[in-house]
Structures are given as C-alpha cells and as structure tokens.
Amino acid sequence: MHHILVVDDEKGIQTSLQRILEYEEYQVSVASNGEEALEIIKSGTPTLVLLDIKMPGMDGLEVLSEAMRIRNDLVVIMISGHGTVQTAVEATKKGAFDFLEKPLDRDRLLLTVRNGLEQRRLSAENLIFRESHDEKYRIVGKSVAIREILRTVGKVGPTNGRVLLTGDNGTGKELVARALHKASPRAGRPFVEVNCAAIPEELIESELFGHEKGSFTGATSLRLGKFELANGGTLFLDEIGDMSLSAQSKVLRALELGEVARVGGSRTIRVDVRVVAATNKEIEREVREGRFREDLFYRLNVVPIRVPSLSERRDDIPLLANYFLERYCRENGLRRKSLGESVLTRLQSHSWPGNVRELRNTIERIVILTESDMIVAEDLPFLPDGTADEALDTPIDGNSSFQDFKDNAEKAFLSRKLAANNWSVARTARELGMQRSNIYKKIEKYDLRRPSNSGEDDRRPR
Numbered sequence: 001m002h003h004i005l006v007v008d009d010e011k012g013i014q015t016s017l018q019r020i021l022e023y024e025e026y027q028v029s030v031a032s033n034g035e036e037a038l039e040i041i042k043s044g045t046p047t048l049v050l051l052d053i054k055m056p057g058m059d060g061l062e063v064l065s066e067a068m069r070i071r072n073d074l075v076v077i078m079i080s081g082h083g084t085v086q087t088a089v090e091a092t093k094k095g096a097f098d099f100l101e102k103p104l105d106r107d108r109l110l111l112t113v114r115n116g117l118e119q120r121r122l123s124a125e126n127l128i129f130r131e132s133h134d135e136k137y138r139i140v141g142k143s144v145a146i147r148e149i150l151r152t153v154g155k156v157g158p159t160n161g162r163v164l165l166t167g168d169n170g171t172g173k174e175l176v177a178r179a180l181h182k183a184s185p186r187a188g189r190p191f192v193e194v195n196c197a198a199i200p201e202e203l204i205e206s207e208l209f210g211h212e213k214g215s216f217t218g219a220t221s222l223r224l225g226k227f228e229l230a231n232g233g234t235l236f237l238d239e240i241g242d243m244s245l246s247a248q249s250k251v252l253r254a255l256e257l258g259e260v261a262r263v264g265g266s267r268t269i270r271v272d273v274r275v276v277a278a279t280n281k282e283i284e285r286e287v288r289e290g291r292f293r294e295d296l297f298y299r300l301n302v303v304p305i306r307v308p309s310l311s312e313r314r315d316d317i318p319l320l321a322n323y324f325l326e327r328y329c330r331e332n333g334l335r336r337k338s339l340g341e342s343v344l345t346r347l348q349s350h351s352w353p354g355n356v357r358e359l360r361n362t363i364e365r366i367v368i369l370t371e372s373d374m375i376v377a378e379d380l381p382f383l384p385d386g387t388a389d390e391a392l393d394t395p396i397d398g399n400s401s402f403q404d405f406k407d408n409a410e411k412a413f414l415s416r417k418l419a420a421n422n423w424s425v426a427r428t429a430r431e432l433g434m435q436r437s438n439i440y441k442k443i444e445k446y447d448l449r450r451p452s453n454s455g456e457d458d459r460r461p462r
Helices: 011-023 034-043 060-070 085-093 106-132 144-156 173-182 201-209 245-257 283-288 294-300 314-331 341-349 355-369 402-420 425-432 436-446
Strands: 003-007 027-031 048-052 075-080 098-101 163-166 191-195 234-238 259-261 268-270 274-279 303-306 457-459
Touching: 003 011, 003 034, 011 027, 011 106, 027 034, 034 048, 034 060, 048 060, 048 106, 060 075, 060 085, 075 085, 075 106, 085 098, 098 106, 144 173, 144 303, 163 173, 173 191, 173 234, 173 274, 201 245, 201 259, 245 259, 245 294, 283 294, 314 341, 314 355, 402 425, 402 436, 425 436
Parallel strands: 003 027, 003 048, 048 075, 075 098, 163 274, 163 303, 191 234, 234 274
Antiparallel strands: 259 268
C-alpha cells in the first residue's frame, strides 16, 4: 500500500483529498503547513506528496526544495489555485513530478498520482538492479557451508516462507537476508532492517509499529513504523533475541493478522511483509528459560539457516581477503595491492573471534597503513601468529570436545586482547570489529576479570 502525504492549509481540501485517495486504497496522512510536512517526510517515508504552493510560513516551493534534499526519490505533485507557467516551470526544475490546478479534477488527480507512482516504481527497479551488482552485498566463498547456504537461498528466496538466521556476530547474516530478498518476487520493494539490540526497550514498539502525533512525550509528529515502511517488501529483524516480551507479543500479532496499529492510534493498518529474523543467541535455550516466546519462535523458524563462523570456513579466507583488498583499494583510490603467501597463511591461522567483520576491518587497516604494493606478514604486527600462539596451543590437551577447545581458545584470545587494550571494551570492540554487547556477553560467559594491582582478578572490564 502506497503512503501519500497531503499538504494543504485548507481543512476542506485535506478532507476531500483524503477521502478520494483512501477510497482508492491508498494510505493517507495530512499536514497543514510546511514544517509539519517536513517532519513527516523525515520521520516516515511517504511515497508521494500532494503539496499546495500557497501556505502560511514556508510556501510550497520552499518545502519542495527541502523535501527533495531529504528524499530525492520522493514523488511530489504541486497543487495551486493561482498557478502560472513560471511557477510550474520553477517547480519542475526543483524536482516536482507534475503541477495540478485547483479546483482539482478527480480523474486527472488519480491519473497523475498513478503515473507518479509508476515512475517511482521504475526508478526503484533501476536502483535495485544497480544494487544487485553492488559488491558490498556479495556473499563470497566456495566452502561447503557457503554453497549449502546459497542452495537454500535459491530454494527459499522465491517463496514467502519466514527464515530464522542464527550464528555469531559478524558472520554475514545480513548478507544472507539481502540475498533472500533479492531472490524473491519482492526484490523491487523495500528491504528494511531493524537492529533490535540497538533500540531502547521503551522505543522498540514505536520503531516497529510507528506512533501518532502526541501519543507520548516527544512524539511531535506522526512516525511510520518499520512494518509500514517494509510493506510489500522484506523486514529484517536483526538480533531479535534481544527484543522485549512485550514487543514480541505485538510482532506475533502482526505476523498472525497481517496488520499493525501505531502507538497511540486506534486504527489498524494492513501490511504485507515478509519477515527474516536473525540472532546470535541460542534461541531455543532462550525459549526454554522464558526469555523468548515459544509461539513467536515457531512463527519465525519456518526455515532455519545457520551462518557459520569464519573459523569453520577457513578455506574461504583467501577469497574473502582478496575480495576486501580489491574493494578497499578501489574505494580509497589506491593502486591494486597484493597479499603475499605469508600473509594468507597468517590470516588462515588466526582464530577470528569477530568473524568476517573482523577480517574485513583487518584488510581495510592493511590497505590504509601499508605503503608497499606487496603486503607481507611483517605488515601485520597487530595480528597474532596462530601457529605459535600460546592462546591456541595451551588449551589443546585436556579438552573433552572440539567445542571445549574453541571456548578455551576464544577465552584466552579475548583475555589477551582486552589486556592489550588496557581492558577497555570499547577499544577492543573497535580493534576486533565486534559489537560491545557481544564482548560483554563473552566476558560474562568466561568470567573474565581485570587483574588488580595486588594480583587478584577482581575487577570486570569496562
């Protein structure tokens, strides 16, 4: 459903246009002045704007200029009872799609709106085509695990089946979600991402479902939620395991009924959204311990896909390293550099607790700091040599399983990295390319403590 914003200071025209457009099953918002209109454009995403020229305060041409600066993909149709050829030409130069004179003819209005929306659809398709060739979202790898993921994407992508992606932070779950979207009939519609862990609990419902103006302190304008913005497309709920139980219940309702209600609103809004969710948590354990709704888990977990850690796909490291090397040389306007065999050996022996994200950041760092066209092992003094690394050697004996070995190696590596950064979680996170929240979880998991001056391990890192 397209969202149309009507901007006119005359209440009668607002009401008339709203009725005509809602009868044609468009979603409609109204604004009485330029300032209110720009707030709606900033906080939501109207597909098309009907904009009056003569208004108190900012006139329509001023609003048009600012609106196109905020959203250059916006379709704006100017309306005026005092139109002149000069005004129409000026509006067109500023980016307006068309110009309609009052009194508005219903058929001409609806035809112009349909034409504007069709032009936007074609522009969006062209953008999607360009993005499909954007190397930034390419899944790189030939390992068995990656080939299996791509096969699954090829089967599931064209359907409406919900997918739950699991795996550690930095493994590339977003890339898999985007691949699913591009393989689907929804590829020409929006792909909207929400990081549930990054949004405060008190704001998550507003972020997902939107809010009405005045619904709570600070709600100075209408805000569209991510479900509405993703209408017709794909909604990627990243780190869904961090979502509150209250928000989980509303997401469940949205999935069951296909409708949402904005915070502070009484009207339900139909949405057609494919949800792809992701988490780095052991979600089944979260369900057992009551932190995640079982019914929502089964709604989301139609097709589970586990994205492996980089240490489980070491054969892909040379491919990934050279891919990132070429990309960052190109983006920084530098000559093409090469990775020596010693570097590739070092990269493949590293444990990569930050996964692909850490490797990407490492290669970008090398590209920026290394002057030579040939990068050798000596250019990586900040990266430990895994073949002679005490952190990996010492835990080998006495481990009852491979998982025990991995946990012990990760604990030792993270402890050393924290110590090298004076136990600053923020600096360690930046160096490893990991989220601070993930490091805190591992600190808690391994009970890591900063040594005090007396030699006792009694202080948690901050």
